[in-house]
Amino acid sequence: MGDVLCAWCGAVVGQSEVDHSHGICRACYRELLRIPDLSEEALDDLPFGVIILAKDGTVLAYNPAEGALAGREPSAVIGRHVFTEIAPCTSVREFQGIFREFCEREDASRTFQFTFHFPAGSVRVQIVFLHRGADVAVAVRKRTDPAA
Numbered sequence: 001m002g003d004v005l006c007a008w009c010g011a012v013v014g015q016s017e018v019d020h021s022h023g024i025c026r027a028c029y030r031e032l033l034r035i036p037d038l039s040e041e042a043l044d045d046l047p048f049g050v051i052i053l054a055k056d057g058t059v060l061a062y063n064p065a066e067g068a069l070a071g072r073e074p075s076a077v078i079g080r081h082v083f084t085e086i087a088p089c090t091s092v093r094e095f096q097g098i099f100r101e102f103c104e105r106e107d108a109s110r111t112f113q114f115t116f117h118f119p120a121g122s123v124r125v126q127i128v129f130l131h132r133g134a135d136v137a138v139a140v141r142k143r144t145d146p147a148a
């Protein structure tokens with residue numbers, strides 16, 4: 001068996017920590033749980049992507065790190081519908097389906113891996129959904145581990 005890496009920061013973590021926090025180390029998970037409490041200005045300063053989505057999929061906030069990852073201007077994305085207009089590749093069970101499920105549940109977070117298919121190419125990412133009032137914060141981090 002090889003090392004188990006944190007799905008967010010890539011640090012080597014113990015097996016028990018992985019079981020506890022869905023593949024993300026405790027330090028990262030604590031930080032992620034704070035995202036819903038951050039102001040939009042603070043979201044803009046984060047080194048990883050954050051999208052705030054209304055339950056109907058409308059983009060309410062889109063930080064510069066996500067803009068850089070996706071090759072988009074945040075101002076051109078806000079107010080539009082993510083599944084139909086912005087990222088049709090997310091309009092699948094593995095993303096939109098999980099999103100809908102998450103919206104109906106009380107779970108603090110939902111973590112999964114996904115591959116965006118942007119015009120400029122595919123990007124493998126780690127996704128974390130968090131409730132932010134009636135909305136959902138989507139944290140996005142590019143995966144740096146080699147493709148399996």
Ligand SMILES: [Zn+2]
Nearest residue numbers: 006009025028
């Ligand atoms: Zn970590």
